[in-house]
Amino acid sequence: MENFNYHRPATVLAAAAMLKKSKDGKYMGGGHTLLPTMKQGLAAPTDIIDLTAIKNFGGIKVSKSIVTIKAGTTHMEVAASKDIKKAIPALAEMAGKIGGVHVRHKGTIGGSIANADPAADYPSACLGLGATIETNKRKIEADKFFTGMFETALKAGEIITAVHFPIPKKSAHQKFPNPASRYALTGVFLSQDGKGKVRVGVTGAAASAFRATEIEAALTKDFSAKSASSVKIAAKGLMSDMHATAAYRAHLVSVLAGRAAAAAK
Amino acid sequence: MADTKTGIxxxxxxxxxxxxxxxxxxxxxxxxxxxQTVGYFLRSPHAHAKIKSINTAKARKMDGVVGIFTGEDVAKDKLGGLICGWMIHSKDGSPMKAGPHPVLALDKVRFVGDQVALVVAETKEQARAAAQAIVVSYDVLPHVVDVAKAMKSKANVHDVAPDNRVFNWSLGNEADTNAAFAKAAHVTSMDIVNNRLIPNAMEPRAAIGSYDTGTESYTLYTTSQNPHVARLVISAFHGLAPEHKLRVIAPDVGGGFGSKIFIYGEEVACVWASKFIGGRPIKWTGERSESFLCDAHGRDHVTKAELAMDANGKITGMRVHTKAAMGAYLSTFSAAVPTYLYGTLLSGQYNIPNIYVEVDAIYTNTAPVDAYRGAGRPEATYVVERLVETAARELKMDPAEFRRKNFVTSFPHQTPVIMMYDAGDYGAALDKALDMSDYKNFASRKAESAKNGKLRGVGFSAYIEACGIAPSAAVGSLGAGVGLWESAEVRVNPIGTVEILTGSHSHGQGHETTFAQLVSERLGVDINNVLIVHGDTDKVQMGMGTYGSRSGAVGMTAISKALDKIEAKAKKIAAAVMESSVNDVEFKDGTFTIKGTDKKMGFGEVALASYLGHKFNTSEIELGLKESAFHDPSNFVFPAGVHICEVEVDVDTGLTKIASYTAVDDFGNLINPMIVEGQVQGGVAQGIGQALLEGAVYDEDSGQLLTGSFMDYNMPRAANMPHIENFQLGFTCTPCPSNPLGMKGCGEAGAIAAPPAVINAITHALGVRDIAMPATPLTVWTAMQSMKIAAE
Amino acid sequence: MSVVKMKLNGKAVNGDVEARTLLVDFIRQNLGMTGTHVGCDTSQCGACVVHVNGKAIKSCTILAVACESADVTTVEGLAKGGDLHAMQAAFKEHHGLQCGFCTPGMIMSAIDIVKRNGKNVSEDVIRRELSGNICRCTGYHNIVKAVQAGAANM
Known part of the structure; x- marks a missing residue:
């Protein structure tokens, strides 16, 4: 990999300033996407601004209605959090299925969401729970955040600082991993709030995480496994590769939504 | 019997x-x-192209660059090309069409990853940067990656083979076999694909080559399963240096599975180039991406196979036509794999009077294909066991009983395809496997699975393999360029500790333990007082290495023979020292005694006496205690067994889970059952990998390898394997008559047996005739979809 | 080049590294400790697993400079005064290794699994949590047995 200037700022402000000053700098959280990409020669930033030393960049806070996870919190911390397990058990479960143990020890929620890998797990939770993503500049609704493959609403230099998840009445996560990479071949995160409103976030199936609105409608009418799994999702627009055709991904969305509806608690 | 805790x-x-x-x-x-310097290889980005020019001028001036070498430099120095050590003749008598295989590409590249230049620099980053600065001008040519299409492709991989066919080999009697089919009451016919695999030993290949300007000799450290063969080939065929001026060392090697048998261009280039940079050592450590692109792959067969049966369900004939991919070049052992390691095993465990097999070996613009765990025998077993299972279903016979009806039951048994099975009891293994797997209650388990939305199936694999390769005269007559014996030397030190020098090479098999157990058993020496020396051509005189499950049957037999000589000489010395007749000396549990007396000497005392020469006539008995032996086996060994797999297929997703796996194997006598079980478990995992997970995919349009990393090539993980209590191993034993230890090979059996067991189980679960390997969730779901459509 | 300092197996170490130097290269090249292996270039195989501040991480996917002042343990640091760590002993006792190349990473991951899941960690959890460690030799059967046995003795 190409060499670069390494920075380890102690504040978000300093990090943003460093990026601005760099020619082609990149923020780094756990580094589990950026470093492999650089090793393959697919990225060669001039500067890496390591966010992991920022003071109070990680942490979990659970209020009556909101789970707030600060950007530097690792997947393992989320998976192990007793508070999250109580408030949104599916969220802890989901974090416990990201990558392998080593990835979970290093990878952060902020990094995962900012990177917006089409097969990453967190985007489905953000959409499925109607999260709000907070940056050093503003708050962005999850529905407006994931804009394309590896593309988000983040502006240049903007840093995610926290993610706020409303606590639903019940929720569930189902993941069908790519057998080789263990990323989500398709993943579904669904929730139902106190008013009966259902959200279904889907990852791995399309270029960007999306909400399966047909399934949401069906589940709002009748919250049951059958109601979710009977919805036929159109294959058009979904990804197709050697591991899964678009038709298979479409089918998995319904199957996983059905299983999630059955498991929701 | 020696100390039972450390003996056989x-x-x-x-x-x-x-x-x-x-x-x-x-x-x-x-x-x-x-x-030490670092070597880095610039590789072809194209599947097939003419090299118009290579401009290294800019790269040579870059920081840290020590030297850059291309195919022209290799040619200028008259370094020979890579060879295929096995000559196969087509059925018309013509020799196989071996195209050139230069150490570094010359004029042409033939697959994505073909090495174009070696860049040597002070650091890896410098070497990589310089490689990127080399300008290669290519003229892209048409390519072909699909073996089924290669003979009719406009791509021409090698000039010597205009239709890309290397040879058209046959075995067996065609007329008799056709006659059997003409008379058959039932014929089962199948198109069978054996998917291409990438070996992926966890340690990537690596080499350090150096040249000593003072002694004018070379040293190569390398990840080899057979350092002596590497030395022989680099010396005799590449012509680098005579053998006494080339030392090859294979230290600890992190797995091989066949992929580290072969002599590759990278290793040869490193040791050769060292001379041109003043003898500085050049280290190359392959990256995993390079392993994927350039290590020899395995399998990749497309076959039409037919089985003929009479009205009683007895098999009367088998007819097989296989297209076998060889890749872009003929790798070291490649030609033997789809021929003498394949066609000769098509009789399986069955009495089949007529067999005819024809094999077209075909060049493709892909990595070379060569031996990978099992080599030829997994492909043969897959053909036989898929055919037999399908035939049983078509005849509405129980697949176990159909097999039993056709088993070979008397030995020795001469098959129509060369092999003479020496010993076995296939019915016993079947009985044991049926019992251990609780076959009789399968129906209730199937019903239980159905309640959970799962389709359950059971599949059999009654495999046989020929290993312990192999009798030298036999393989010589079939085209091998070497003899396949093994050598051993036993050195007893004056204090009675023992050094065993062996030509076998351990890269996970545990030779340091099992070989020591043999010595412990024979000489009564503590295994901690036995040193196994291997993997260094300067220490061990000669050897053929470890592959084809041969280190036990061939390597240990060589040691056993040398131990015979040690015992005989030690008895002479003991007799002389104890002033008795050698005929009266008995040796047991490490002690020499004189019949009818209370005289005795420990093995250590005799060892010391042998070096002192105080108490025997050194002109009659030579001083010292050191013996060597070569062993050339008189036959292959024939491990066989029955594996039974049960799967559960998730109807919704197509995900297949191994519900249970039972392996019953006959390896003859076992030296270390723990190690043998480990070999079976590992082999079965690779077989399950082939059946469910692994498959190399090249993009037809670009010729690029799509499964070029662990992100896309699905390696078996812990969660893919059956639970501990659902993976049972059992053994039956018919000792092998062709070696004194009665051993057969155990290293490849699992990888040979497992794929058909798994696929037979999945097809049974789904009620389909065939499903492609790897049976990924997508593949299984797609098959279920087409069944649904057909049913509607 | 800059100097990085850390604690490795209880000893203070330092060395000159570039920003791009990976922790595994610092350990293998600068410090000459070769027990930690590299088996892939896509952060998948787990042969390079070490503990950084008590957590199992892939040393091929972390910069050496990011480990400034960290407490790093490699497989060489497990045995204490000639006594094998319980997990090392279990791998030997249960034949949890063949070629040995993946073994250091397996053992380091196994210890992390037990630390977080306790002595009675289930077979399912072990298998799931070994997803980031690839072994080509053993079929994992004896590795899983070894981790269970090692857990009981830790």
Whole structure:
């Protein structure tokens, strides 16, 4: 990999300033996407601004209605959090299925969401729970955040600082991993709030995480496994590769939504 | 019997483990030599192209660059090309069409990853940067990656083979076989694909080549399963240096599975180029991406196979036509794999009077294909066991009973395809496997699975393989360029400790333990007082290495023979020292006694006496206690067994889970059952990998390898394997008559047996005739979809 | 080049590294400790697993400079005064290794699994949590047995 200037700022402000000053700098959280990409020669930033030393960049806070996870919190911390397990058990479960143990020890929620890998797990939770993503500049609704493959609403230099998840009445996560990479071949995160409103976030199936609105409608009418799994999702627009055709991904969305509806608690 | 805790048959904990569990292993990349440089290979981005020019001018001036070498430099120095050590003749008598295989590409590249230049620099980053600055001008040519299409492709991989066919080989009697089919009451016919695999030993290949300007000799540290063969080939065929001027060392090697048998261009280039940079060592450590692109792949057969049966369900004939991919070049052993390691095993465990097989070996613009765990025998077993299972279903017979009806039951048994099976009891293994797997209650388990939305199926694999390769005269007559014997030397030190020098090479098999167990058993020496020396051509005189499950049957037999000589000489010395007749000396549990007296000497005392020469006439008995032996086996050994797999297929997703796996194997006598079981478990995992997970995919349009990393090539993980209590191993034993230890090989059996067991189980579960390997969730779901459509 | 300092197996170490130097290269090249292996280039195989501040991480996917002042343990640091760590001993006792190349990473991951899941960690959890460690030799059967046995003795 190409060499670069390494920075380890102690504040978000300093990090943003460093990026601005760099020619082609990149923020780094756990580094589990950026470093492999650089090793393959697919990225060669001039500067890496390591966010992991920022003071109070990680942490979990659970209020009556909101789970707030600060950007530097690792997947393992989320998976192990007793508070999250109580408030949104599916969220802890989901974090416990990201990558392998080593990835979970290093990878952060902020990094995962900012990177917006089409097969990453967190985007489905953000959409499925109607999260709000907070940056050093503003708050962005999850529905407006994931804009394309590896593309988000983040502006240049903007840093995610926290993610706020409303606590639903019940929720569930189902993941069908790519057998080789263990990323989500398709993943579904669904929730139902106190008013009966259902959200279904889907990852791995399309270029960007999306909400399966047909399934949401069906589940709002009748919250049951059958109601979710009977919805036929159109294959058009979904990804197709050697591991899964678009038709298979479409089918998995319904199957996983059905299983999630059955498991929701 | 020696101390039963360390002798033959004991599950002795491995002596080699201490260094591996404490991080003290010594793999090639762990070694650093003085003044070492780093080698980096520039590789072809094209599947097939003419090299118009290579401009290295800019790269040579870059920081840290020590030297850059291309195919022209290799040609200028008259370094020979890579060879295929097995000559196959087509059925019309013509020799196979071997195209040139230069150490570094000359004029042409033939697959994505073909090595174009070696860049040597002070650091890896410098070498890589310089490689990127080399300008290669290519004229892209048409390519073909699909073996089924290659003979009719406009791509021409090698000029010598205009239709890309290397040879058209046959075995068996065609007329008799056709006659059997003409008379058959039932014929089962199948198109069978054996998917291409990438070996992926966990340690990537690596080499350090150096040249000593003072002694004018070369040293090559390399990840080899057979360092002596590497030395022989580099010396005799590449012409680098005579053997006494070339030392090849294979230190700890992190797995091979066949892929580290072969002589590759990278290793040869490193040791050759060292001379041109003043003898500085050049280290190359392959990256995993390079392993994917350039290590020899395995399998890749497309076959039409037919089985003929009479009205009683007896098999009367088998007819097979296989297209076997060879890749872009003929690798070291490649030609033997789809021929004498394949066609000769098509009789399986069955009495089949007529067999005819024809094989077209075909060049494709892909990595070379060569031996990978099982080599030819997994492909043969897959054909036989898929055919037999399908035939049983078509005849509405129980697949176990159909097999039993056709088993070979008397030995020796001459098959129509060369092999003479020496011993076995296939019915016994079947009975044991049926019992262990609780076959009789399968229906209730199937019903239980159905309640959970799962389709359950059961599949059999009654495999046989020929290993312990092999009788030298036999393989010589079939085209092998070498003899396949093994050598051993036993050196007894004056204090009675023992050094065994062996031509076998351990890269996970545990030779340091099992070989020591043999010595412990024979000489009564503590295994901790036995040192196994291997993997260095300067220490061990000659050897053929480890592959084809041969280290036990061939390598240990050589040691056993040398131990016979040690015992005979020690008896002479003991007799002289104890002033008795050698005929009266008895040797048991490490003690020499004189019949009818209370005279005795320990093995250590005799060892010391042999070096002192005080108490025997040194002109009659030569001083010292050191003997060597070569062993050339008189036959292959024939491990066989029955594996039964049960799967559960998730109807919704197509995900297949191994619900249970039962392996019953007959390996003859076992030296260390713990190690043997480990070999079976590992082999079965690779077989399950082939059936469910693994498959190399090249993009037809671009010729690029799509499964070029662990992100896309699905390696078996812990969760893919059956639970501990659902993976049962059992053994039957018919001792092998062709070696004194009665051993057969155990290293490849699992990888040979498992794929058809798994696929037979999935097709049984789904009620389909065939499903492609790897049976991924997508593949299984797609098959279920087409069944649904057909049913509607 | 800059100097990085850390604690490795309880000893203070330092060395000159570039920003791009990976922790595994610092350990293998600068410090000459070769027990930690490299088996892939896509952060998948787990042969390079070490503990950084008590957590199992892939040393091929972390910069050496990011480990400034960290407490790093490699497989060489497990045995204490000639006594094998319970997990090392279990791998030997249960034949949890063949070629030995993946073994250091396996053992380091196994210890992390037990630390977080306790002595009675289930077979399912072990298998799931070994997803980031690839072994080509053993079929994992004896590795899983070894981790269970090692857990009981830790």
């Amino acid at each position: 048959g004991a599950s002795v904990r491995r002596k080699e483990d201490l260094r591996f569990i404490t991080g003290k292993g010594n793999y090639t990349d762990d070694i650093n030599l003085k003044d």
